Amino acid sequence: MKFNTVIIGGGLASLVAGITLEKAGKSTAIISTGQNALHFFSGSFESMEEAPQRVTDLFAEAGIQLHYNPGVRLMPMGTFRKSTLSLEDISIFPEPAIGHKALIVSFAGYHDFFCQFLAEGLQKHGVQCSIKLLNLPELEALEQSPSEMRSVQIARTMDRIWENVVREIRILLRDEDTVILPQVFGLKDTSVLSRIRQGVPAQVVFTGTLPPSVPGIRTQMLLKRRYELLGGIYLMGDEATGAHVHEGKIHSIVTHNLGNHFLEAENFILATGAYFSKGLRSNPFEICEPVFGLDVEQAAERSDWYNPEFMREQPYMKYGVATDATLHALKGGEPLRNLYAIGSILGETRPELGTGGGLAIRSALAVADQILKPTEE
Ligand SMILES: Cc1cc2nc3c(=O)[nH]c(=O)nc-3n(C[C@H](O)[C@H](O)[C@H](O)COP(=O)(O)OP(=O)(O)OC[C@H]3O[C@@H](n4cnc5c(N)ncnc54)[C@H](O)[C@@H]3O)c2cc1C
Known part of the structure; x- marks a missing residue:
């Protein structure tokens, strides 16, 4: 199966990117293990100090x-x-x-x-x-x-x-x-x-x-329906488990359900969320990204990950996948040329993009625009 873009993760960031790419005529697939942060959504988007027409239109078109x-x-x-x-x-x-x-x-x-x-x-x-x-x-x-x-x-x-x-x-x-x-x-x-x-x-x-949030579940259902009506393929209940990488580019994704049928694409977007959605995992020695083994910005010493005062701001909540200026994910310090990271997996590594829902929407649109930009070749 070959697509223009394969998106890993089925939450807000992934759906905003998927809808934007499908609207522009690109073939896409979303792989999602299941529940995401929208199921706990308050109904208000964090860090949206403005509301670009583009964003309100995207949501309005989904109902x-x-x-x-x-x-x-x-x-x-x-x-x-x-x-x-x-x-x-x-x-x-x-x-x-x-x-x-x-x-x-x-x-x-x-x-x-x-x-x-x-x-x-x-x-x-x-x-x-x-x-x-x-x-x-x-x-x-x-x-x-x-x-x-x-x-x-x-x-x-x-x-x-x-x-x-x-x-x-x-x-x-x-x-x-x-x-x-x-x-x-x-x-x-x-x-x-x-x-x-x-x-x-x-x-x-x-x-x-208490969760699940009815407005959040409705938002997820309507965005997913809009994405599928535009032609997107939403692979619900599947998990990306690994990737084939060649000379700094992702060639295909391996998933739990598809076995030897790999998902090939020109571009890949990682939108697997933070700890809550298991996009980031931790062990006593490091915080890691499990699908590609990407670089995660984090303090070297474990004792610096957290504030012993439980109710204080916790440093580990700010950690996220390292990216270059155009949101290409880094592995071993080098950008993977066709893999982007968006949404809460970025933690607070890109403060200019905001936090929460604002980060998910802004980073998704920025990456979709990169993919849609005409190449100079
Ligand atoms: C409990 C909670 C409540 C929140 N409430 C708000 C709020 O009210 N307002 C606000 O602005 N922000 C809120 N946030 C912040 C929230 O993270 C963002 O708003 C946004 O929804 C994050 O979207 P996302 O797509 O980046 O990640 P997520 O919503 O976390 O989605 C990640 C998706 O990736 C999937 N996934 C993970 N690993 C794999 C894999 N290997 N293969 C396939 N799929 C995978 C998960 O199943 C999930 O569907 C909340 C966060 C949490 C944790």
Whole structure:
């Protein structure tokens, strides 16, 4: 199997690069072992101090509406955090204040939304809170087994019965100016979010739950669908285990499922994430990149990897694969001529590209542009 570009990793960075290349007519394949950081996504992209039209268009074409609105968002514990570019689920406030009286609504038997902590946190910001748990017959089947009462399972039901929730809230609402709901709406149909906002005669704020994140899973599904509709091949549940390298260039990738059928390409992009997704691994002696054995920027002494004060910033979180100016990955100090690294596997080795979601998007677009640049030969 031969492609213009093979991308290893199935998260945000990989999908942004894959969509950009497919749109430009390049044949691509994505190999992904599975879960990625989007499944834990808050709904706000870190380090996006601006929102280029190109980025909002890319997401809009996938059915994801982003809004750029610098301010703060409400966190699950009733605190506030700075936010800029966000999904439509996320309400942004100019300052850490949401109103005077809030009704926090959740569901009987659902333990992944911390109403009490949320109320206590908001009370410190002068918001008077009351909590109501809805007993919905449609959730009874899930309630039989506590392991089923998870955000995504509830979200599947909510896509059908959100109007019942709106009706219940209208009955409960007294003089509250704000209604706070867990982020368990609009898994498949995002119009549900605005319809709930229209149906409730108060400000509605959707707030984070324990993972998996419903807005994150929706984002992953929509980006993946857009990529596949453009013609991309997404090899779900496979793992890149090694590569054939010849004279400083990758020739092909070996994967667990394809065995002797190697994936050949002109370009390769490594987007396997950091420790969380196993794009970086550590042992007592070093931090390494397991697919190609690339150079990883790290302190030589293990004692310098971490700060013994657990809650402090940890140096190892900044380590990442070493790259040259054009994001070609380095091995033995030399760039591999057709292998690029993007996303969180870069750690904070390229501060000019930002962190988190901002790093994933910027590095993915930068590498896609490199690949699409006409060659001078
Ligand atoms: C728990 C968590 C929550 C976060 N929340 C936010 C947030 O709210 N906002 C924000 O801006 N940033 C957040 N981040 C930062 C996040 O890392 C980036 O936003 C971004 O999603 C990273 O995307 P990525 O594609 O680089 O890596 P990842 O999302 O980690 O994806 C890497 C992918 O590579 C796959 N993979 C790994 N090894 C192989 C292999 N050998 N073969 C094939 N596939 C492989 C993994 O299965 C995974 O699919 C969060 C990070 C974590 C860990």
